[in-house]
Amino acid sequence: MGNEHISARLLESLTPGAIAALIFAITVGCFIVDFASKPRYPKSLPRVGFGDGLLGGLKNLLYFTVRYNTWMAEGYKKYSKHGRSFVVPSAPSRPQEIVVPRSQAAWMLELPDRMLSTKEAHRDALHNDYQFFGTDDQFPIQTIHKHLARNLVGLIPGLQDEVHGAIDDTFGVDTDHWKSLNLWEAWLGIVPRVTNRMLVGAPLCRDQGFLDSQVAFADDVFRNSFILAMFPRVFQPLVAPMFVLPNWWHWRKSYLKSKPLIEQRLYDMARKASGDPAYDDWQPPEEMLTWLIRQAKADGLGHELNPELLSKRLLPIQFAAIHTTVMTGFNLFLDLLSSDPSLGCLDAIREETSRVLGEDNGAWTKQGLARLHRTDSAIKESMRLSNFAQGLTHRKVVAPEGVTNPAEGWHAPYGALLMLDMGGTHHDPELYENPDHYDPWRFSRVRQAYEARPAEDRRDPDEAVEMKRLGMVTTSAEFLPFSHGRHACPGRFFVAHELKMILAYLLQNYDIKPLPERPKGFWFGGNILPPVQVRIEVRRRKGTI
Numbered sequence: 377m378g379n380e381h382i383s384a385r386l387l388e389s390l391t392p393g394a395i396a397a398l399i400f401a402i403t404v405g406c407f408i409v410d411f412a413s414k415p416r417y418p419k420s421l422p423r424v425g426f427g428d429g430l431l432g433g434l435k436n437l438l439y440f441t442v443r444y445n446t447w448m449a450e451g452y453k454k455y456s457k458h459g460r461s462f463v464v465p466s467a468p469s470r471p472q473e474i475v476v477p478r479s480q481a482a483w484m485l486e487l488p489d490r491m492l493s494t495k496e497a498h499r500d501a502l503h504n505d506y507q508f509f510g511t512d513d514q515f516p517i518q519t520i521h522k523h524l525a526r527n528l529v530g531l532i533p534g535l536q537d538e539v540h541g542a543i544d545d546t547f548g549v550d551t552d553h554w555k556s557l558n559l560w561e562a563w564l565g566i567v568p569r570v571t572n573r574m575l576v577g578a579p580l581c582r583d584q585g586f587l588d589s590q591v592a593f594a595d596d597v598f599r600n601s602f603i604l605a606m607f608p609r610v611f612q613p614l615v616a617p618m619f620v621l622p623n624w625w626h627w628r629k630s631y632l633k634s635k636p637l638i639e640q641r642l643y644d645m646a647r648k649a650s651g652d653p654a655y656d657d658w659q660p661p662e663e664m665l666t667w668l669i670r671q672a673k674a675d676g677l678g679h680e681l682n683p684e685l686l687s688k689r690l691l692p693i694q695f696a697a698i699h700t701t702v703m704t705g706f707n708l709f710l711d712l713l714s715s716d717p718s719l720g721c722l723d724a725i726r727e728e729t730s731r732v733l734g735e736d737n738g739a740w741t742k743q744g745l746a747r748l749h750r751t752d753s754a755i756k757e758s759m760r761l762s763n764f765a766q767g768l769t770h771r772k773v774v775a776p777e778g779v780t781n782p783a784e785g786w787h788a789p790y791g792a793l794l795m796l797d798m799g800g801t802h803h804d805p806e807l808y809e810n811p812d813h814y815d816p817w818r819f820s821r822v823r824q825a826y827e828a829r830p831a832e833d834r835r836d837p838d839e840a841v842e843m844k845r846l847g848m849v850t851t852s853a854e855f856l857p858f859s860h861g862r863h864a865c866p867g868r869f870f871v872a873h874e875l876k877m878i879l880a881y882l883l884q885n886y887d888i889k890p891l892p893e894r895p896k897g898f899w900f901g902g903n904i905l906p907p908v909q910v911r912i913e914v915r916r917r918k919g920t921i
């Protein structure tokens with residue numbers, strides 16, 4: 377009787393106001409638990425933002441989404457420029473970041489993975505355990521590191537074919553009328569298809585249902601990464617399984633599309649390996665699916681030879697490859713189309729790509745693509761100027777004893793997050809003259825002058841290497857869009873080929889109206905939300921079909 381009385385009293389007291397207060401108290405409590413369990417950094421490290429006391433920490437959480445860029449710019453000027461590290465606030469569920477200056481980039485990037493981990497930094501940022509269904513991403517990453525570069529030459533004819541088809545379908549072939557296109561959608565019409573030519577080959581790379589589900593999956597990962605970063609970590613096991621339901625749905629749709637291909641490839645490769653004479657003349661196509669199967673066999677990983685798992689193995693690569701390239705191509709067009717018309721950027725790229733392609737009889741080759749110095753420079757300059765994140769090089773301290781920085785003497789405990797500042801570096805006038813200006817030939821001017829010299833004046837091997845290093849695929853502490861060091865993006869050689877072929881085909885075959893000014897994105901924390909509403913006017917050039 378007594379218990380019933382207490383229960384009734386409790387129920388009566390559960391008014392909507394009381395419930396709201398309870399939820400608020402639990403949330404604040406969770407944030408405090410989160411805050412208390414984050415790694416602590418030494419007082420000797422300077423801070424930007426509101427400091428790291430409880431009140432300052434709360435204000436940092438409130439302002440993080442809109443002030444992060446200002447904090448980074450302030451830290452770059454006050455500390456990085458003088459070779460000092462500083463601490464910047466991060467999203468609520470993440471530890472604050474120690475921004476390491478350029479002068480110490482080599483130290484950071486050369487520490488072994490057992491001390492500073494790329495994998496763990498990515499895993500925390502993307503919430504891999506939930507978003508990729510607990511499937512470790514290292515096997516596909518290692519497969520790309522091992523197989524992509526060595527197969528690149530053989531991939532070129534297929535990529536060229538796919539670039540042409542994707543652009544014809546997306547931009548149309550009407551030579552009489554201007555067509556208005558949403559620029560973001562246009563790049564989404566090209567990049568997933570071309571990327572998937574390398575991942576799963578034709579005809580699956582043209583299956584719109586398959587591509588749509590891959591793009592939707594990548595969108596899910598981005599969206600959920602933002603959302604989950606805003607929740608206290610103790611909440612995440614409760615909310616993450618709900619947020620990732622669309623990931624599962626989109627993966628499942630793409631799996632059903634790719635299952636017949638994966639099963640067939642497993643069967644064919646097994647028959648070939650068993651010496652079946654019917655397969656004497658058959659070679660598996662060189663693409664990611666084949667590399668995954670080959671690598672699993674070479675490593676004795678029988679469990680990897682499972683269609684469902686193989687389709688999940690493609691997901692981290694689809695994610696790493698598609699939106700990064702779409703964003704880069706999208707920015708490139710915004711920069712090119714709004715560049716000073718007197719520079720004649722589009723015509724210069726048209727001239728260079730037509731001339732080199734003509735010299736190679738209309739088929740791209742590795743050497744031909746490498747000779748596109750101006751095109752390369754225009755892309756690289758856009759990647760420098762229009763960085764779509766403040767930093768893309770993050771490392772998590774995983775050494776139980778932490779790491780100590782030899783130059784400044786500070787100690788970062790287990791769980792600390794270190795990063796390099798790409799935004800500050802790319803816009804530093806001491807490194808890049810007039811850094812906020814799009815100068816398409818910034819990296820090709822010296823190279824062209826070098827090439828124009830008589831052959832006998834170009835015998836210095838060091839100078840030749842220096843010239844090569846001006847290309848977009850060469851990473852350095854001064855050029856970070858692909859990061860730097862041993863975990864630098866292994867897809868960058870592929871991207872360079874892909875973007876040059878796309879630019880060449882688009883400019884040779886279409887007129888595109890310039891934009892009056894460069895549309896701006898919106899910074900949300902350390903990432904930019906691109907102005908996806910931008911439309912461009914295009915028309916197929918006469919005599920090109």
Ligand code: HEM
Nearest residue numbers: 517520696697700701704768857858859863865866867871
């Ligand atoms: C313009 C397009 C791209 C950009 C800007 C880009 C940028 C990056 C960056 C910044 C990293 C992080 C490296 C680090 O943490 O130090 C990375 C890693 C990676 N990227 Fe790319 N990427 C692009 C396209 C691609 C493509 C097309 C592929 C696949 C074909 C790819 C595959 C990978 C892989 C597998 C990793 C992980 C490397 C590792 O952890 O060792 N990326 N990329």
